[in-house]
Every structure is written in C-alpha cells, then in structure tokens.
Amino acid sequence: MRIRRIATKEFVEMTRDGRFRWSCAILSTLTVLALAVGIKTYRDVDRLHREAQAEAREHWDHQGEKNPHAAAHYGLYLFEPKSSLSFFDRGVESYTGVTVFLEAHKQNDMKNRPARDGTSLQRFGEMTAAMVLQTLVPLVIVFLSFPMIAGEREQGTLRLLMSQGVRPFEIAAGKALGTVSALGVIILPAALFGAVSLWLPSNTTEVVNPGHIMALALCYLFYFMTFLAISMSVSAVGRSSSSVLVWLLGFWIFNVLMAPRISAEIANWAIPLPSAFEFEKAIEQDIAQGIDGHDPASERLEKLKRELLAKHQVETVEDLPVNFAGVVLKESEDYGNRVFDKHFGELWAKIERQDVLAQLISFVSPTMAVRSLSMAICRSDTADHLEFTRQAEAYRRELIGRLNQDLIENGADSGFNYAADDEMWKSMPLFRYRPESLADVLKNQVIAVISLSSWLVAALVCAIGMTSRIRVD
C-alpha cells in the first residue's frame, strides 16, 4: 500500500518535470525513427538480395553449352540474406561483406562491406533501436534515479519520511516502481510500434520467431533492472546527489564507451589476426608447396598420374576409361579444400576466440553482455556471418564437386572439348542459408547469459542490502 503510494508520488513528480518530458519525447522519437528506418532498410536490402540471388541463379542456369570446368570458372554469386530482426539490431552487418563469388579452385572472401560506402559519422555509432536501448535508456535510468535517496537526504525529507514509520525497503521499492513506470512511458510507444510493424504484411523471406522476441525482451529487461538496481545502490550510499550522478555517469561511460574499445584492444593484442596479404600468401604457399612444405604441386600431379595408370593398368592417360583432366581437377580441388580448411579454420577460430574474450569482459560490463546477446539473437553478429560463410563454402564444394564428377564420368573421350548444357546447370542444387537455431545461438552465448544474470543478481542483492541500511543524514 505504502509502496504504491510512494511509487505514485514518484511517478507523478517525474512526469511533471520538464526535463523528463523532454527526454521522454526525444527518446521515443529516436526509437520510433530508428525502428522505422531500420524496417525500411531491412525490407529494401532483403528484396534486393533476393532479387539478385534469383538473377544470379538465372544467369547460372542459362549459361549455355560449355565445359563443366568453364562453368565452374563462370561461377555463382551468393548474397548474404539479412536477418529479419536486423531492423532492431544491425550488429556488425555494416562491417561484414555481403557477397561471395563461388568459383573453382578458390575459397573467396566475403566482399563489399557496406560500411565502406558509409560516412565517417557511422563510427560514432549507428542509430538503431538497439543502440537507443543499450546506450540511451540506461542513461535515462541514471538521470531518473540518481536523486532517489541521496536527493531526499539532501533536502532533509528522508529524515521526515523515516519518522513517519516508512521502512527503508518500502521507500526503495516504491521509488523503483515509480521509476519503472516512468520508463515504461518512454519505451512503450516504441515497443508498440515495433510490435505492430512486425505483424504488418510484408513479402520478406522469413517470419520473426516469437522465441527470439521473448529472449530479446528478457535480455533488455535484465539489463535495465541491473542499471536501476545499481543506480539505487549508489544513490543509497552516495554523499551528495551530484557525487552519485558523477559516479553513475562514470559507470555508464565505462560501459558504453570504454568497454567495447578495451575489449577490442585486448583481443587484438592477445589474439592478433594476420593481414590479408599474409593470409593469402600462406594459402598460395601451401597449395604450391604442399601443406607440410615437402609436397609440391607438380610432384602431387605426377604421383596421381602414376597411381591412376597403375590402377587401370594402362600405359597412357588417353587410354584411361575416365577423363584424366577431370581427375586432376578433382584432386587439386580436394587438396585446395584441405588448405582452405586449415587456414580459414585457423582464422575463424581466432575471430571466435576474440569474441569469447569480449563475452568474458562482460563480467565487468553488463553492456557488453547485452550487446553480444542482442546481436546474436538478432542474427547480426559475427558468428552468424561466419556460419553463412561456412555454408556458402560447403555449397561451393558441392557445386564444383558435381561439375568435376560430370567431367570425369561423361567426358572420358573428349578431354576438355567435352561440353554440358543448361540441363546440367539447372540440376545443380539451390543454395539456401539455414541459420542456427535459437538454442544453438544461446549455447554460443552462454558466457554472456551467465554474466548478465550474475549482474542482475549481484545488483539486486546490492540494492536490497544498501537500501535497507539507509543513513538518514
């Protein structure tokens, strides 16, 4: 009862404050704006990618009569589909390539990072709904809640309140409730807008899974509660409301500005990535000289020839019942794949280790935890990008493998003059990206989940402990 009364008083007081109204208006507008632009961008890009994918396949299907290996060089473009929740959290999408060219002999990098066409302003942070929730809302929480207890103490009203027989816990709970309802006023319009736009008819490829939205909502709820509890704890022990504000702002700055950068620096120092040149050079080296350095390509070819002739008990390659050129291509493809597996595997493992490090750093910064989780759930993080890259490469191998197989089996007599037609190209499988399930995503994010939960528990324990022992002055 008393708690409700305190909450009502707190809420009414806040909503009458001009500063609150302003920040409420600005924040709601920003969130709705960010969501609207996010949705439009998502729809445009998604449509573009699907159309481009269809067109690329069209080109592939109708490339006309040619040698399967020429077709393998003609290649196929894949375009990374945008995740439907990316309108909310764009994550690293601007900084990862969106196209990959699949061709014979070579595992190509994902190209065309959208950020390269961006402005220098984007490095200050892109305006997305997730950015508002991760950065600005905690700040509003700090602004709303820093004078909660310290302010009452300064004005001398805390003494008065206590003399009325209100228990410290009730004051804290009431004020927390008041702040939460004030926050609700800010977030609700955006949440409603987001929900409505989700169900609006659109011809996008994928439907948003309610599980993802639940997980996302839970993450942000945990995050906001953590910030609120921390603000209350500091407000309960702080000397003056201004010192409380300075401490809380310091905490916010560390979380939002410093922690991601510190994590990047530590990761780059602890697990350095090779330069693009080094990486490419190492692959070239291994393909030419053999993975162990003692198995040059020319010797591999000779060995293959000897083995094949012995197997079929013939004297020359022309007498072989299979197309020798096709066998050579298949062998070199297989060898190349081993090399790619080794190098790309190492590179990706390094990037993944760097990201795990970032999750570990979330134990000192709840923002890092929610950032990592939000991106992962919205499938706009590095892990999702790498998953796409892996599936694209697996598809390339299947495609090239089938083309080589056709050359080996059907082109025995004609060598490189053998040609297949459109029927052959059309019979190649379609590529369809299958993203990881929510359960798998959360499994990868287990450190962030644990860290965010521990932050919440610790902050709540701290808040209850601090507020139950309020000094009157």
Next chain:
Amino acid sequence: MSRSRQILRVARHELRLSIADRRLVAGVCLLMLVTGAGIVSGTRWVNHQRATISELEKDERSRKETIRQELNATPGQTQVSKAMPIDARSPAIVGGKLGSTYATLQPKRLAVLAIGQSDLLPFHFRVSTESFRTLIDQDEIANPAHLLSGRLDLGFAVIALYPLIILAISFDMPAAEKEAGTFGLLMSQPIRFSDLILGKVLSRFMVMTCCALAISTTVIVFGASDRGDASVWKDWSLWASFLILYGAFWFALAVAANLIGKSSASNALMLSGCWLTFVLIVPAILNLIAVSAFPMPSRITLIQAARQATIDASEEGSRSLSAFYEDHPELAEGSGGDVDEFMVRSLATRSAIDEKVRPLIERFDESLEQRQRFISRARYLSPALLAQDAIESIAGTGTSRHREFLAQTKDFHQKWQNFFVPRIARKAKFETRDLEAMPQFQFEEDRFALTFRHLLGPAIGLIVQFGIVLILIGRSIRDFRVVG
C-alpha cells in the same frame, strides 16, 4: 590590485584546492591512462601498417626478380621455378597477376594520433590489368565487432573523453561554493564575480591543456617517425591548436551551465545532456539522415550489372576460357589455342564490361559525393564532428585522404593499362627493358595544402561555436544571482 593579478590569485588558490580535491587528480590520471592506452594502440596499428607495406614491397621485388630471371634465361630454359609454370614473356601475364604492383598508402607521420577510418578503408590495393572496380574491393582482415566498436585511440580519447573530464572537473564551480556556504563569503570580498569565475576556469583550463599538450608531445617524441622533420612540428602545432580550441569550447560550456543552472546536480545533468547530444545523438541522427536522404545504390546492383554486361558482351565463352588458361597455362598448348589470342579477347571483353558499368559507377561516385557534401556541411552542428574531422585530417587517417588515395590509384591504374594494353594487343613479347619501364605507384602527399584546406572549416566552425557559448555566458553572467 589589478584585475589580472586578482584573477591569477584566484587561479592559484583554485589550483591548491584542486590538488587537495581528488577529482582533478583523478581526472588527470584517467586522461593519462586512456591516452597512454591510445598511444599504444595507435602505435601498434601504425607499425602493423608499415610492416604490411614492407611485406608487400618485398613480395613485389621477389616477383619482379622471378620475371627478370625468366626473361634472362635462354629460350628453351624458361620456367625458372617449377611451382610457377608461367610465361614471363607475355605482357598479359606480367600485367596481370605475376607482375602486379601495390598501390600503398603509407601512414602519415602523425598517424599515431588517430586510427580514424584507416582500420576500415584499405591502405593497399594490388594493381593489375584487372578492372579498377574489382581491384578496389579488397579488404583488410578484421574482426567486424572491432570495426563496430571502434578503437581506443588518441582520437577517441580527445573527442569523447577529454570533454567529459573537463565537464566533470568544472560542472560545480560556483555551485559547490554555494552549497558549501562559502560563496556569499567570497562575494563579500572586493572581487568581481566574473573575475572569480575566470580564475576558477583558468586554473582548470591550464591543468588540462598542459596535460593534453604534454601527452601529445610525448606521442611525437616517441611515436612519430622522423621527428627531426620540421613539418612534424608544423602538424603538431595544428593539433595543439585544435586541442586547445576544443577544450576551450567545453570549458566555456561548463561555465555557461554554471551560470544558468541552480544546483551542482542540475548542472551535471545539463552538461551531460549537452555532451550526449554533441558526441552521440547528433552524429547518429546526421548519419541516419545522410543514409536515408542520399541513398547509395547497393554494390550488389553493380555486381549484377557487371554480370549482365559480361553476358551481353557475348564473349563469355572466351572470357571464362582465358580465365581458365590463366589458371592452367600448362594445358594451353595442348589445346591448340593461341594464348596470346585469348588474352587479347579477354582484354577486349573486360574493357567492354567496364564501359557498360561505367554509368553505374559514376552514379555511385555521384551519390557518395552528395553524401559527403551533406556531411561536410552538417558537421558544423557538433564540435565533436569538427574535432574528428580536424584530427583525422592531421593524422591522415580520415576519409578525405583516403579518397585522394583512391583517386590517385585510379589514375595509376589508367597508367598501368596504358602501359600494358597496347603491348597485349600487339601480342608483343615482354622484355627486360619493359620490366624497368613499368609504372610505379607513389602517393603524392601534397601535404600542407591539403591539411590546411581541410582544417580551415573545422577551425572557423569551432571558433564560431566557442563565440556562441561566450555570448551565452555574457548574457547570463548579468542575471546571475549571488544570493538565493
């Protein structure tokens, strides 16, 4: 006592007080810590770039050596290395992958100051007879999450943290005295209110500026290459002026808030709101506007167009065939085809494709240009944006220098084409003297003129912003109530 001596006396007292107060010390320590980390990170990045560039040069030299050996070998004895069964006498092969050269952008002398956009925009391109659009789509390997969060460099420390520390030490200059009850006492002394404020601000300004300058001088002494060069110090003085100007703006803002606000807490609230607006919200909104109002055609449309053009050129067969022979030159002779002939046809197709996609690329460049023009006007809305622009221009890690690099690479690529295309078309044999005559890329810095032109805008912008805040101060200082 003259006014200036009085102001200095206030400043001296404040300095003593500040040393006793932990806040200033903490602020200075934080600044030192972050800039220290920034220097380390900037230096590591610059060293990485230099090391990569020297690796590239080494690679280019060794490939040239291979070509030279091939060319010097007597006809029958070609193929010096078995791993590379290629014909160095074919200008198409040399101008393609084998003899390709690197266009590199060396970090500027003061690149340590700000990583800027240099982690996102590639600092080297491999130039060959490939079309320009494909050779510039190479990227440096990076963890995308790190590109997203940005780096902990000196530029970040100056643009975002430096103002925060300034605000943290000066948000309660008269308010704290008022709250402590000493303000009335002070004002009963024969001192003007404006002198008191000036003295207070001056002491803090001196401490912060001296720190910042000391740190950046350290950077140059330990971080910059050839510090004996006079232009390093010219750049340093530019950097220092911007640091002072930018700091002055935030100090002035703090004074204004002190005069307008009532309690120290409301000052802090107001100032953190200003900081948030200038450093986070304005850039994010401007970026949003730039992206939505000046949409770029997606790179994907370019890929599609190029693909379509390839088909239209109806040389598809020969193109893929020549790509095939580039990969399998050992098989070329057996097929009875003429490699040179394929190269010529491939070249023709490539230029036909380039011609077809040219309008699209021009549209790209135009949109990019429009966007850039919008940004360069809009940056006057936030001192942080002006500072970013100035700092990245001085460090040479901003978009403008990179655009210059791209333009020069494009010109160089044209030179490369002019050198190789006639030789390929003539089916000429590549010779040793051709090897010596091959074009070599050298980035023309055109240093100071470029920097100066780019710095003029930000400098005027910051001075105007500083002036606006001063006017605000002048107005509110008259209305300031000492009592109550």
